[in-house]
Amino acid sequence: MGQKIPRRIATILLNSLKGGVVPRTGLGYIAVGREKEINALLNDVKIIEDGGATFRFIVGKYGSGKSFLLQTIRNHVMDQGFVVLDGDLSPERRLTGTKGQGLATYRELISNMSTKTKPDGGALPLILEKWISSIQSEVMTTLNISPSDEMFQKQVEIKIYEVVNKIEGMVHGFDFAKVISKYWIGYKNGDDEKKNNALKWLRGEYQTKTECKQDLDVNIIITDDNWYDYIKILAVFMVGAGYKGMLLLIDELVNLYKIPTSVTRQYNYEKILTMYNDTLQGKAKYLGIIMGGTPQCVEDERRGIFSYEALKSRLEDSRFANDEERDFLAPIIRLKPLTPSEMTILVEKLTNIHADLYEYERKITEQELIEFIKIEFSRIGATTNITPREIIRDFIELLNTLYQYPEKTLLSIIQSDSFTYATGENSEEEITEEFASFEL
Secondary structure (H helix, E strand, O other), rough: OOOOOOOHHHHHHHHHHHHOOOOOOOHHHHOOOOHHHHHHHHHHHHHHHOOOEEEEEEOOOOOOHHHHHHHHHHHHHHOOOOEEEEEEOEEEEEEEOOOOOOHHHHHHHHHEEEEEEOOOOOOOHHHHHHHHHHHHHHHHOOOOOOOOOOOHHHHHHHHHHHHHHHHHOOOOOHHHHHHHHHHHHHHOOOOHHHHHHHHHHHHHOOOOHHHHHHOOOOOOOOOOOOOHHHHHHHHHHHOOOOOOOOOEEEEEOHHHOOOOHHHHHHHHHHHHHHHHHHHOOOOOEEEEEEEEOOHHHHHOOOOOOOOOOHHHHHOOOOOOOOOOOOOOOOEEEEEOOOOOHHHHHHHHHHHHHHHHOOOOOOOOOOHHHHHHHHHHHHOOOOHHHHHHHHHHHHHHHHHHHHHHHOOHHHHHHHHHHHOOOOOOOOHHHHHHHHHHHOOO
């Protein structure tokens, strides 16, 4: 049956998939058919770790596995020592806007800041505490200075300012460095209010410069216009704090496509262009940016990203690329549908996970799995409309039914009225041909 999955993770996997959402853990147990896409993104991770910056679009229709791929990469880079910021765009969260929508996105990203030891978000305070603690440990071990020694705090301060000084030269870096210094002073003096004020600033929660000046003696606050500059600063800071780099994941680009006014859409696409250019021109370091969206929200030349000519010219496919020879080094990774064979491997994995979780002997045969996939892919319009999400939800529902009613068989259910075989764009002969040389 393969690798045994912890019950907690198996439960999360099946419940999430049955609900049509991507689980945040355990994805490696069910990953199928995205090897080239994952390898391309892992190559980006090496570039980020070496001090470079990368930008990718993951494009696929709803339920195609786009969010699954993003979560897979998210989990991988956290395990490798990266910091991850992820968030979905919405009508209230854009890249820029007249009512603070860009700042709202920044706040969402910071709220969801995650690391290996804090995978569910809210990692910023932990990162700062861990950074200072690691510097204190370094001073004790390398310089052999006791915390009670009067030189201890001075040496810790020197090492903290070594990191801070690297940031000061960046755009808005001076103010960021000053806030980090305020956090250190609060930490050193046991002043929780000062620490909380520094965190409030880093989270973009100050409403006015006056209030910020009073609390921190800093004249700048994070706003709709400058939030992305602080993302770049954070990436450099995180490396100074002992992490390997930072990955920024922004999903649901369709919410930019849905903006009713052309001018506002263009401003948001201009922000994407800025971010894209920064990564290519070396203006960002230790930063990877991945944005997810549907084909329409990217390629529609009237409202989508391709309506912004400067982006379209940079992102259009090479004339040498085709469905068989896709360019995985290009900025856009387009997700092709999983094949019937790949989907069969996936439902095989789910069958074993379900049997292990509920502790019963698996009765479903490989041939029954193949028959199930044949019927799913033979629906009318399956070639263009069916997605892994739909098939997975159907299949987990089947597994639940078979577990509760063991007298039934998979074939008896899928051959009933609720699973009536419908010939569509995929004929039975075409599906059968797909499986002719296929073995699980």
